Structure formats: C-alpha cells, structure tokens
Amino acid sequence: MATAVETLDKLERRLTISFPIAEVQSEVEKRLKVRARTAKAPGFRPGKVPMKMVAAQFGYQVETEVLNDKVGQAFNQAANENNLRVAGFPRIEPKTSETVAEGNVAFDATFEVYPEFTVGDLAGVEVEQIKGEVSDVEIDKTIDILRKQRVHYHVKGEQGAHGDGGEQAAQNGDRATVDFTGKIDGVEFAGGKADDFAFVLGEGRMLPEFETATLGLKVGESKTFPLSFPEDYHGKDVAGKTAEFTITLKQLEWAHLPEVDAEFAKMLGITDGDLSKMRTDIKENLEREVKGRVKAKTKDSVMDALVKAVEFDVPKTLVEQDGQRLAEMTREDMKQRGMNVNDVPFPPELFAAQAERRVRLGLILAELVKANNLQATAEQIKAQVEDFAQSYEDPQQVVKYYYSDRSRLAEVEALVLEENVVTYVLGKSKVTEKVLPFDELMGNNAQA
Known part of the structure; x- marks a missing residue:
C-alpha cells in the first residue's frame, strides 16, 4: 500500500509504502525452503540441512531481498497509478515504529520527477549558421603541411644530391644537436644537463632564450647565457628561477622538403x-x-x-x-x-x-x-x-x-x-x- 504523493519541492516528491510484516515473513519462509533444497553444511547431505541452520545462514540476506522486491513493486505500482515520471532512483528510508501501524513495516520513498515543460515559439531565438569554404589557398597550405611532415635532414656542409645546405651557421628550420649544462647559483639541477640533444629551431619546443642562443652558432662553437624559467614552468624546482646555461653545437642539419611532383x-x-x-x-x-x-x-x-x-x-x-x-x-x-x-x-x-x-x-x-x-x-x-x-x-x-x-x-x-x-x-x-x-x-x- 502507498500513501498519497507529497510534494516537497519543485520536483521532489515523497510517498510512504507499507505492507504487513506477515507478508514479508511468509515470502521469506518460501524462499528459505527453496534455498534449503540445495543448502550445504558440515555433517549434512545437500538438501538435508535443518531449516533453523538455513535460516541462520541465509535469513538476513533473503529478508533483505524480499523487502527490496516488495518496496520496488509497491513503488512502481504507485508511480504508475499516479502517472509519475520518476527521474533517477528513489531514496528509500525505513519509517520509525512509532509512526507505523501495528503489524506493518513501512518505508518513505523520496524521489524526483521529470519537469513538465514545452518548447515554445522559436521565432525570436537567434542562431548562427556557420559557413566555410575551401579555396586554392587552403589546398596550397595543406600541401606545405604535408611536405613538412615528410621532411628529411642533411648535414650542413656535406655536398649531396640536394646541395650542401648553404649558410653553415644555425638558423630557423635547421635541426641542431647540442650538449648543454644548466646551473642555478653554480649548482647543476635535475634535468638541466643533456648530451646529443636534438631539436628543430623555430618550432618553439625550447624556451626562447635557448633558441636565441643557438641561432648563429657553427658546429664546435659554444655559448653561455642566462635563462629565466617562467613562473608557471612545469618543473616546479626551477620555476621562476634564472639559470646559467652552456651549450655546444655538435651537429647541424638542414631541412629538405620533397618537391611537389609525381613522386x-x-x-x-x-x-x-x-x-x-x-x-x-x-x-x-x-x-x-x-x-x-x-x-x-x-x-x-x-x-x-x-x-x-x-x-x-x-x-x-x-x-x-x-x-x-x-x-x-x-x-x-x-x-x-x-x-x-x-x-x-x-x-x-x-x-x-x-x-x-x-x-x-x-x-x-x-x-x-x-x-x-x-x-x-x-x-x-x-x-x-x-x-x-x-x-x-x-x-x-x-x-x-x-x-x-x-x-x-x-x-x-x-x-x-x-x-x-x-x-x-x-x-x-x-x-x-x-x-x-x-x-x-x-x-x-x-x-x-
């Protein structure tokens, strides 16, 4: 049995579900008898375990299952009878014995319902319809990106099928391989030293001071320079601090992009x-x-x-x-x-x-x-x-x-x-x- 639906808030509702304890006990006994057919216990053959032992072993679990089933059935029935569109799951809480009729068990079901609304006239609603076009400019840009994705590098100064790379000093687009050491207050710090470290100048992978110091170097040359780490730098130990770096350019390679041809x-x-x-x-x-x-x-x-x-x-x-x-x-x-x-x-x-x-x-x-x-x-x-x-x-x-x-x-x-x-x-x-x-x-x- 369920009481009338009580409105607690705009969408929140509550109803009380109750039923005789005898119904619960009767269903529990039926289910325990089913369990008894296959129950096992030391000293007894399967299916021959005394009901008292079966009840002691499974009684609480079965009673919980019965209560959950009966509350769920009663709640669903009440929701259907009251044409309630329940949103989510109800919160079920047992009622105190003082407020429950003798011989009964009762629960409060608190839940929300879906809002009732309609989508009105949309004539005044403002919407942007986005448009976009693809021109030859975009195609050319895409081809350039595809070329850069297939770039290969040649050592500067070494003559090859595509030339020697021209200017032997480091410039944007070159791949530089360097050794570097960084110190803060004269002490090396974790992550501040590397050998044979390669990066492409102009891609923004390194901090600006590092790239600026590398530009113009020739293979074998070194440079010492200050580098200030940003306050939000990912390395917390050095964030906001200034280090002194020494870099040595070990190898310089120039980028050769494939020609836009049949190949x-x-x-x-x-x-x-x-x-x-x-x-x-x-x-x-x-x-x-x-x-x-x-x-x-x-x-x-x-x-x-x-x-x-x-x-x-x-x-x-x-x-x-x-x-x-x-x-x-x-x-x-x-x-x-x-x-x-x-x-x-x-x-x-x-x-x-x-x-x-x-x-x-x-x-x-x-x-x-x-x-x-x-x-x-x-x-x-x-x-x-x-x-x-x-x-x-x-x-x-x-x-x-x-x-x-x-x-x-x-x-x-x-x-x-x-x-x-x-x-x-x-x-x-x-x-x-x-x-x-x-x-x-x-x-x-x-x-x-």
Missing part, C-alpha cells in the same frame, strides 16, 4: 602521380573536414540558443548521475593516456555545470523530438553510416562494422536525431549566416 603525389596515394588528382583529393578531404566542423559549430549555436530559450528546473538526481559518469569518463581517458590517476580524486561536483547542461539539453531534445516527430529514420541512419564509410579504404567493411553492433548503430541514431533537431530549429528561428575563415574554423589543424 610526392604517389606518396599521398595517387598511384599515377597526377598532380591535379592529388589537389582534387586534398580538396575533397578538406571539404569533408570543413563540413563536419561547420555542422558541429552550427549545432553548438543551436544548443546554446535552446538552453537560453527554454527554462525549467532540472532533476538534481540526473545531474548527479551524469556528473559521476563524466568523472569516470575523465578518469578512464587519463588512464588511456598513460597517466596514473589511481589516487587522484574526481569529485562529481567538478563536472556539475557540464552535467547540468547535458541533462537540460537531453530533456529539451527529447521534448522537441516527441512534439515534432523528429525521430531518426532507418534511411537517415543508413545514409549517415555510408557517409562515415566514405573516408575509409573499404567502405562496405565500415558499414558492416556499424550494423553488426546495436550500440554502435545507436550512437549513429543519436547523431541523426540531433541533426534533425538542428534542422528543425534552423527552420523555425532567426538565423544569421556567419562565414568563418578557414584557419579559424580548423583551429590548430590549420597550422604546420
């Missing part, structure tokens, strides 16, 4: 070495990447607009659950990166804001899908899978990969559903087109 095109997978095919292939790849980033940024704009436009209270239970899920995902991601995080705390509170946004958006999207029939169709899911597959050598194998696992297909379905929502909102809201420069759209990927 270069073949390296990129163009079997006949046709440069026009190579550029077309690069353009298609860039356009595919731009398309994905444009869609992602437009989707972000739509989601931001929905969060601002639709106000309602979010169930705390769902936020806490998602915060725990995000904390665990972060921990696993860091483990995959080789980081030791066994003793590192990941309190869900750190993820509360992100979790609240995710839950809010999930509820808004669910409401939009239900109210406007935006469910993903089988045809849309198939088209999305085939689109994914186009960037792989064996598209059919990729299609089979997705369709062989329901969970993988569910991920695609979720993406299609989001796209349906984005399309719907773009058709109902106040849209402003915004063209992003290629470099800004691509972020760090646009840099060499």
Whole structure:
C-alpha cells in the first residue's frame, strides 16, 4: 500500500509504502525452503540441512531481498497509478515504529520527477549558421603541411644530391644537436644537463632564450647565457628561477622538403602521380573536414540558443548521475593516456555545470523530438553510416562494422536525431549566416 504523493519541492516528491510484516515473513519462509533444497553444511547431505541452520545462514540476506522486491513493486505500482515520471532512483528510508501501524513495516520513498515543460515559439531565438569554404589557398597550405611532415635532414656542409645546405651557421628550420649544462647559483639541477640533444629551431619546443642562443652558432662553437624559467614552468624546482646555461653545437642539419611532383603525389596515394588528382583529393578531404566542423559549430549555436530559450528546473538526481559518469569518463581517458590517476580524486561536483547542461539539453531534445516527430529514420541512419564509410579504404567493411553492433548503430541514431533537431530549429528561428575563415574554423589543424 502507498500513501498519497507529497510534494516537497519543485520536483521532489515523497510517498510512504507499507505492507504487513506477515507478508514479508511468509515470502521469506518460501524462499528459505527453496534455498534449503540445495543448502550445504558440515555433517549434512545437500538438501538435508535443518531449516533453523538455513535460516541462520541465509535469513538476513533473503529478508533483505524480499523487502527490496516488495518496496520496488509497491513503488512502481504507485508511480504508475499516479502517472509519475520518476527521474533517477528513489531514496528509500525505513519509517520509525512509532509512526507505523501495528503489524506493518513501512518505508518513505523520496524521489524526483521529470519537469513538465514545452518548447515554445522559436521565432525570436537567434542562431548562427556557420559557413566555410575551401579555396586554392587552403589546398596550397595543406600541401606545405604535408611536405613538412615528410621532411628529411642533411648535414650542413656535406655536398649531396640536394646541395650542401648553404649558410653553415644555425638558423630557423635547421635541426641542431647540442650538449648543454644548466646551473642555478653554480649548482647543476635535475634535468638541466643533456648530451646529443636534438631539436628543430623555430618550432618553439625550447624556451626562447635557448633558441636565441643557438641561432648563429657553427658546429664546435659554444655559448653561455642566462635563462629565466617562467613562473608557471612545469618543473616546479626551477620555476621562476634564472639559470646559467652552456651549450655546444655538435651537429647541424638542414631541412629538405620533397618537391611537389609525381613522386610526392604517389606518396599521398595517387598511384599515377597526377598532380591535379592529388589537389582534387586534398580538396575533397578538406571539404569533408570543413563540413563536419561547420555542422558541429552550427549545432553548438543551436544548443546554446535552446538552453537560453527554454527554462525549467532540472532533476538534481540526473545531474548527479551524469556528473559521476563524466568523472569516470575523465578518469578512464587519463588512464588511456598513460597517466596514473589511481589516487587522484574526481569529485562529481567538478563536472556539475557540464552535467547540468547535458541533462537540460537531453530533456529539451527529447521534448522537441516527441512534439515534432523528429525521430531518426532507418534511411537517415543508413545514409549517415555510408557517409562515415566514405573516408575509409573499404567502405562496405565500415558499414558492416556499424550494423553488426546495436550500440554502435545507436550512437549513429543519436547523431541523426540531433541533426534533425538542428534542422528543425534552423527552420523555425532567426538565423544569421556567419562565414568563418578557414584557419579559424580548423583551429590548430590549420597550422604546420
């Protein structure tokens, strides 16, 4: 039996569940008799253990199971009868004997319900629809990046098929191999000494003072110079301190980039070495990447607009659950990166804001899908899978990969559903087109 639902807060509810102790005892006895059929104890054959011993061994466990089952059944029945959309799991607490009818056992179930809301008129909602283009400039930049990724080095001064490298002093783009020693107050410090250490000048791998001191050196030359470590330097023992370094240039190599010719095109997978095919292939790849980033940024704009436009209270239970899920995902991601995080705390509170946004958006999207029939169709899911597959050598194998696992297909379905929502909102809201420069759209990927 369950009492009437009591409202505690905007979304928080409580009801009391009670039932006769005799019902519990009767069910416990039934289950113990089942256990007795296979129970084992020293000195007794299986199934011949006295009921008192069976009850002593399994009684508490079975009674707990019975109570959990009966409370769960009663709660679900009460939720159905009262048309309650329960968010998360209820918090079950036993009631004190003073407030419980004689011969009964009772529990308070405290829980949250999903908020009731509608997504109103979106005509006044402002959304940015991002656009991006791929021109010859971007193709040329990409070719330069691909050349740099295939760079090879020759010792300066040694004549070869590509020359001797010209100027024998170190300059940006050269790979320098040095010995160095660093001291603070005349004492060497951990990590401040290395032999045969190689780095490319101009890539920013070393602190500016180190690179500046290396520039202009010739093989065999040394230089001593001061170097100030930044306050936020990753090495805490030297952060904010000034060291004196001595470097000796042992080897200097110059970078030779491959020519943009048929051989270069073949390296990129163009079997006949046709440069026009190579550029077309690069353009298609860039356009595919731009398309994905444009869609992602437009989707972000739509989601931001929905969060601002639709106000309602979010169930705390769902936020806490998602915060725990995000904390665990972060921990696993860091483990995959080789980081030791066994003793590192990941309190869900750190993820509360992100979790609240995710839950809010999930509820808004669910409401939009239900109210406007935006469910993903089988045809849309198939088209999305085939689109994914186009960037792989064996598209059919990729299609089979997705369709062989329901969970993988569910991920695609979720993406299609989001796209349906984005399309719907773009058709109902106040849209402003915004063209992003290629470099800004691509972020760090646009840099060499």
